[in-house]
Amino acid sequence: MAAPKVAVVGAGVIGLSTALCIVETCPSCSVTILSEQFSPNTTSDVAAGMLIPHSSPGTPTHLQKQWFKETFTYLFAISSSAEASEAGVHLVSGWQVFKNPPKEELPFWSDIVLGFRPMSKAELQKFPQHRFGQAFTTLKCDCPPYLLWLEKRLKVTGVQMYPRKVADLWELHSEYEIIINCAGIGAQQLVGDEKLFPVRGQVLKVDAPWVKNFIRDGDGSTYIYPGIHEVTLGGTREKENWSLSPDPGTTKDIFDRCCSLEPSLRGAQDIKVKVGLRPSRQSVRLQREVLSRGGVNLLVVHNYGHGAGGFSIHRGTAKEAARLVGECIAALKGSSSRAKL
Ligand code: FAD
Numbered sequence: 001m002a003a004p005k006v007a008v009v010g011a012g013v014i015g016l017s018t019a020l021c022i023v024e025t026c027p028s029c030s031v032t033i034l035s036e037q038f039s040p041n042t043t044s045d046v047a048a049g050m051l052i053p054h055s056s057p058g059t060p061t062h063l064q065k066q067w068f069k070e071t072f073t074y075l076f077a078i079s080s081s082a083e084a085s086e087a088g089v090h091l092v093s094g095w096q097v098f099k100n101p102p103k104e105e106l107p108f109w110s111d112i113v114l115g116f117r118p119m120s121k122a123e124l125q126k127f128p129q130h131r132f133g134q135a136f137t138t139l140k141c142d143c144p145p146y147l148l149w150l151e152k153r154l155k156v157t158g159v160q161m162y163p164r165k166v167a168d169l170w171e172l173h174s175e176y177e178i179i180i181n182c183a184g185i186g187a188q189q190l191v192g193d194e195k196l197f198p199v200r201g202q203v204l205k206v207d208a209p210w211v212k213n214f215i216r217d218g219d220g221s222t223y224i225y226p227g228i229h230e231v232t233l234g235g236t237r238e239k240e241n242w243s244l245s246p247d248p249g250t251t252k253d254i255f256d257r258c259c260s261l262e263p264s265l266r267g268a269q270d271i272k273v274k275v276g277l278r279p280s281r282q283s284v285r286l287q288r289e290v291l292s293r294g295g296v297n298l299l300v301v302h303n304y305g306h307g308a309g310g311f312s313i314h315r316g317t318a319k320e321a322a323r324l325v326g327e328c329i330a331a332l333k334g335s336s337s338r339a340k341l
Helices: 011-023 061-079 142-157 184-190 248-261 265-268 307-340
Strands: 003-007 031-035 087-098 112-120 130-141 159-162 180-183 197-207 214-217 223-225 231-234 269-278 286-293 296-303
Touching: 003 011, 011 031, 011 142, 011 159, 011 296, 011 307, 031 112, 061 087, 061 307, 112 159, 130 142, 142 159, 142 231, 180 307, 184 296, 197 248, 214 248, 223 248, 231 248, 248 265, 248 269, 269 307, 286 307, 296 307
Parallel strands: 003 031, 003 180, 031 159, 087 214, 180 296
Antiparallel strands: 087 130, 112 130, 197 231, 197 269, 214 223, 223 231, 286 296
């Protein structure tokens, strides 16, 4: 059987990392990325890129933990390499603070991040409105640089990338044997997934180079995430809101909330406003599907619906998608050898 032709639909963090895992596990595959938008115009470009998982109620915790661990291990190695600054991947320490102690004393990811511990009284003095907190070190991907780094690695391995909006997966049938659906929120229209919905997020990217530690309100509503070149201030979570237009009232509200956690942010400069739609669902859709039409089969692997935590688990879900592609290739080989008999 000739090298299988694989098309990945989508060029956000999920599509790019999935394509990379496929070429790493199946070097003979011919992989093409087709996407309506590339960096810097994807939801992934808007994200803060912090590795703090968001519980996905429909995905078993042990899987979420495995995907997070695989992602953390992968990015930790990059952060300790000469690639770190180009990839925009770095360690960041800080605090998650609570007005009331959380129900769950230890989140499922507490033994994967580094040095997770309760905050000391001295640290809590910085946050007079909060009574409890957790300190830890995690990783952050600075988003456009990380996506560009992934694209560069893909080009080196010969992956082709073309701008193209795919209206129906069947339109790829004559050119490709396996289709990987990494369309993020676009999957709602592409495969008619009514379980997928947007959760609108507005953030500010500001210049405040003195802010070195992250600060996150325990409920995730307000956060300050320092990157290498800018600090991301958030946020909002607006279910079923499709608007990509920044809202000036929300900008002021985010800024005020962040300044109440870190008053020095009043001196921040060069405030840019970004909006993205988190591709949300009860659970990530990570599965094989065989579509059939008029006696013809189309092999599809879905990898979308990562909601508020796509960066936190992207490498883990990409590895699983690549494993599913391996199953598709085995099925193709089986059917081509049966055809020869
Ligand atoms: P996208 O980045 O949206 O990529 C989808 C791709 O598919 C795009 O290239 C698009 O053009 C393409 N596409 C769609 N439809 C079609 C079609 N029909 N044909 C061809 N191409 C198509 N996560 C974290 O882990 N940590 C964070 O700190 C964090 N912060 C966030 C802050 C905000 C404000 C937001 C909005 C999100 C944040 N997230 C965070 C979540 C994270 O951004 C997402 O989970 C992740 O970006 C999803 O990646 P994706 O590749 O699935 O989607």
